[in-house]
Structures are given as C-alpha cells and as structure tokens.
Amino acid sequence: MRLFGLETEYGITREDMDSIDSVVESMELVRAHLTASFERRWDYGGEDPHEDARGFRVPCLAQDREEDEFAQVDAHRPLSFHEMKSDLVLPNGARFYNDHTHPEYSTPECRTLKDLLAHDRAGERIIERAAARRNRSLGGAPVQLYKNNTDFHGHSYGCHDNYLVRRSIPFPDLVTGLIPFLVSRQVIAGSGKAGSEAQESGFVPGGYQLSQRADFMETDLSVDTMHNRPILNTRDEPHADPAQYRRLHLIIGDANMCEYATALKIGTTQLVLELIERGAAPILELEQPVTAVKQVSRDADLKATVRLRDGRLLSGLDIQEQYYTAARQALAGSDPETDWILQEWGDTLRLLTQDRTQLIGKLDWVTKLWLLETFVRNERIGWDDSWLASLDLEYHNMNAERGLYRGLEAEGKVWRMTEEADIERAMFFGPRDTRGGVRGLCVRRFADQIEGLQWERIRFAGGLRARTLEMGDLFDPGEASACAEVFERAASPAEGLADWHARKDARL
Amino acid sequence: MPQPAKPSEEGGGPRRPDTGSPDKDNLLKRMRRVDPKQAERYRQRTGE
Numbered sequence A: 001m002r003l004f005g006l007e008t009e010y011g012i013t014r015e016d017m018d019s020i021d022s023v024v025e026s027m028e029l030v031r032a033h034l035t036a037s038f039e040r041r042w043d044y045g046g047e048d049p050h051e052d053a054r055g056f057r058v059p060c061l062a063q064d065r066e067e068d069e070f071a072q073v074d075a076h077r078p079l080s081f082h083e084m085k086s087d088l089v090l091p092n093g094a095r096f097y098n099d100h101t102h103p104e105y106s107t108p109e110c111r112t113l114k115d116l117l118a119h120d121r122a123g124e125r126i127i128e129r130a131a132a133r134r135n136r137s138l139g140g141a142p143v144q145l146y147k148n149n150t151d152f153h154g155h156s157y158g159c160h161d162n163y164l165v166r167r168s169i170p171f172p173d174l175v176t177g178l179i180p181f182l183v184s185r186q187v188i189a190g191s192g193k194a195g196s197e198a199q200e201s202g203f204v205p206g207g208y209q210l211s212q213r214a215d216f217m218e219t220d221l222s223v224d225t226m227h228n229r230p231i232l233n234t235r236d237e238p239h240a241d242p243a244q245y246r247r248l249h250l251i252i253g254d255a256n257m258c259e260y261a262t263a264l265k266i267g268t269t270q271l272v273l274e275l276i277e278r279g280a281a282p283i284l285e286l287e288q289p290v291t292a293v294k295q296v297s298r299d300a301d302l303k304a305t306v307r308l309r310d311g312r313l314l315s316g317l318d319i320q321e322q323y324y325t326a327a328r329q330a331l332a333g334s335d336p337e338t339d340w341i342l343q344e345w346g347d348t349l350r351l352l353t354q355d356r357t358q359l360i361g362k363l364d365w366v367t368k369l370w371l372l373e374t375f376v377r378n379e380r381i382g383w384d385d386s387w388l389a390s391l392d393l394e395y396h397n398m399n400a401e402r403g404l405y406r407g408l409e410a411e412g413k414v415w416r417m418t419e420e421a422d423i424e425r426a427m428f429f430g431p432r433d434t435r436g437g438v439r440g441l442c443v444r445r446f447a448d449q450i451e452g453l454q455w456e457r458i459r460f461a462g463g464l465r466a467r468t469l470e471m472g473d474l475f476d477p478g479e480a481s482a483c484a485e486v487f488e489r490a491a492s493p494a495e496g497l498a499d500w501h502a503r504k505d506a507r508l
Numbered sequence B: 001m002p003q004p005a006k007p008s009e010e011g012g013g014p015r016r017p018d019t020g021s022p023d024k025d026n027l028l029k030r031m032r033r034v035d036p037k038q039a040e041r042y043r044q045r046t047g048e
Helices: A022-031 A064-074 A081-085 A113-138 A171-189 A259-278 A289-297 A316-331 A336-354 A364-379 A387-395 A404-410 A420-426 A435-449 A477-489 A493-507 B026-032
Strands: A004-009 A011-014 A095-099 A102-106 A143-146 A159-166 A193-198 A201-209 A219-222 A230-233 A245-250 A305-307 A313-315 A450-453 A457-460 A468-470
Touching (some): A011 A022, A022 A095, A022 A102, A022 A143, A081 A095, A095 A113, A102 A113, A113 A420, A159 A259, A171 A230, A171 A245, A171 A289, A171 A316, A171 A336, A193 A387, A201 A387, A219 A289, A230 A245, A230 A289, A259 A316, A305 A316, A313 A316, A316 A336, A387 A404, A435 A450, A435 A457, A435 A477, A477 A493
Antiparallel strands (some): A004 A102, A011 A143, A095 A102, A159 A245, A193 A201, A305 A313, A450 A457, A457 A468
16 A cells, blocks of 8 residues: 655745745745635644544644744734635645745645656646746745755754555554664655754754754654654544554655655655565664664764664664665565665665765765865865855755756756656646545636535535545545546536445445 | 556656766856855744
C-alpha cells in the first residue's frame, strides 16, 4: 500500500519594507492565485492536532500559548479567521493556504514518485505564479519566496512528508523502526546549512551541516510541531478511516530543491515502512537520538559516529547501509519503482563514500556545499563570513532570476526527473489513481456546488439528504480511478453520488 | 495496481547534468550579486 504527499511551508518576505505583516503577506500571496474572490470551502472538521498516536489526547500543545497570543492580535484585524487562512483547494486536488504566516502547498495524495515529483514541482510553479501576480500589483519584485526551513534567527518552518500506514502496525514498531532511519536520512535528504542555530536563539556562523532542520529537533517523540519538535511526530490525524489507517506525519525533513533528493527521501522512507510492516527492519536503538541527529548533521565528512544502546558506534552512513541492506534483501524485485529506489539508494551511499562530486545536482547538501566551497575559494573569505548564510538563503529563492538552485537548473547542472509536460499537467490535474484526483476533478467540474471539502470528504450543496462523497477508505487505485470515472461522466454531483453508491452497493 | 513508471535514463528518468565548475559560468556572478546582509534581514515567524 503506497500513498504519500508533501506539505511545504515557504518563507516569504517583502524587500521594499523593513518589517512586514506576515499574516497579511502570506494571505495576499495565496489570494493572488485566485482570479475570482475568495470563497471559504475548506472544512476543518476532523483536524485535531491534540490526538496522540501513543493512545492519548494532550490537553494542550507547546505552541498553544503563543498561538493564543497571536489570535488576540489577529482578533483586532478586519479579517475573519477564514479570510486570513484563505484555504484553497485547487483543481489538481492540492491544498494551498496561509499556515502560521507561511504560504503552504500540500500536494494531493500520490502513489508513485513520478507523480509526487510532478506535484511538488507544480506547487513551486503555482506559488511562483502567485508571487508574480502579487508583484505586478505591488510594482517591481518586492515579494520573494524561499523553499527552505530557517530564517537564520532560530525560526524554522517545515516540509512534512506524509504516508498512509495501516493501523494494524503497532505504533511502538514504527518508533523503533523509524527513529534510527530518520536520524540518518539527512545524509541523503538534507538540504545543507551554513552555520548553526537553535530554536529561537541566535545564529552562529561557521561550519557547514547536512540539514536545515536538525538544529530544531528537541525530543524523540512528541505531538508538537512548532516547539519541542520531535524526530518522530506522534500526531494522530489520519484523514482516513481511523480504525484502519494512520497518517505518518514526519516533520524532521528539509525542503528539497533537488528532485532526486525528494525522490530518495520519500522512496527510502516508504521502503522502510514496508520493512517495518514485514517485521524486517534492522534493530538499531540509539542511545541519544536527539544528540545523534545533530552529530550526524554537523559532520559533512560523514565520519561522526553515534552510540547505540548496545554500545556499538555507527556513522549515519553505516545506519543507512543497514537499512538499505535489509530493504534489498526483503523487497528487491517487488516492482519497478522499488527496484529503482534500491538501485539509486545503494549507488548514492556508495558515492557518498567514494566520489561525492557525482552527487552534485542530485543531493541538495552536496550541491550547496559545492557552491559555497567554490565561493569561499574564489572570494577568499572564511567559513565564518555571514555572506555564506545569505548565499544559503538564496540557494532556495524561487525567483528564476536570483535563486542559486534556479541558476544551476537553468544551466543544466542538476538532475531532472520530471518532464515539463508532467509538471504542466500536475498544475491542473491530480493523480488519476488516488482520491486526490477525485477531489481535483470535483473542484474542476462542480466548484460552485461544493459546500465544504477536506482530505477525506466532499460535501455538495442542495437537497434534503446529506450529499457527501466519503473518501476515508478510497485507497485502492482501481476504486479511486473508478470513482473518478463516475464523477467525470456525471451531469451533476447528485448523479455522481447516486452512481457511485449504486456501484458500491452492487459489490456488497 | 498499475505499475509505476520506471525512472530511467531514456524516458522521464534522471538526466545527467553537466557538473563543471560554477567558476566558468554565470553562477559565480549570480552568487556575487547576493547581498551579504540578506540573511541578517530575513525574518520569519516559527512555522510547523
């Protein structure tokens, strides 16, 4: 069972102002996507970040107090909560909105890496287009967007990877199997960072590390996401039938610019979940995971070792090798995508040891380090020069004229896995074989008849009886495609629902 | 379950880039144009 998606919070700034109202700027950016006025449609029912996968509900989150303080300020604005959020559901099944003052793009649910990459890139295009519209209205190009995870002043924002997981897998098994993997995943998926910092404390220039997010990890497990950030987030918000499924919500990951890094990040994590489900994941218990995640991040030579509870000392690469070996033994030959992930995972681990230069344009931390090393050498500056943090930031700038990654891409120096036609299509259509495709289809065909919608249901207007398309268990690819076909043919939502229910009843 | 497209060198898969030194092209110029104080001015609120 494979289903995954990415949520990316972008950094946003206005270069024509000394300080900005980030609530307004993020809202205006999202609304710049619209050609008509905003209509509230997102249904917040079913969202409860206080539910913990360990089997309890927390009374409050670490961020609640700060959020309450912001809510008091926001209460004085001439805008409602819903106007500030400006939650949009796009014709490709994605969600685009203002989340905690960051424009956030959540891809629709995807089943293949090819689809996920196309939708991640489609999100970039959509947000760039919104910025261009906003800038046209302001004059010049004051709005700049960054696909990164830090402001270099101790404030981080996330890029979360999500996976559908069977509820029958005991949560402690996920914890045991995932934590060493996530601590070491940054050797492949880190986006790189010049200098270091800590949650809401000052930036310290000097040195280079693998990950943007490692500095912000404060505990092994927690339901929190904004403070006391965990290596493994325990939020239990399945957006699906809770009796059957979990949504694994990982917040440790960096936002990747390199398509190849995104593919390996999601692909290897999916394989590790399959190992855990089969009881075939390696048993590696770290003595201090939070310390380990920072040790691994802060050693670009990949030689730092972390201590296991059994006394062994392993590097991040060693840990990744153990997961890779277990995955190859258990999963090789399962399907072409699995074989591709295994091949590339193994090659990448080998190249990280033997010849890192071959990973330029594939892995972000390697690519960024290559750029910074070149700059340091040419400009004869030290690694403690604050210019490097600015270059780091610009690596992630989405502006084609300024962004350093964008410049590399324009010069053909990065590995591309998407075709332009795939990205173009993903801007307007969701994956045909997931409920994301069904959601997008309904938005395209019946937008003016939708009262409310969210990840697992669409509520249509009109009639005496509830007209809701429930998608909490619509995960079989054949069923999702069939549902899409029904709503493609239907003259109205009522007809689509009637046909879909008749089809389901006939099978019972 | 439909088979996923297999990324490959031929169709839709990773395409090998030219990873020559950035010294030889416009990248270094682009990097020199970056304001050294830019990160100092960049401020965001904590997100998720």
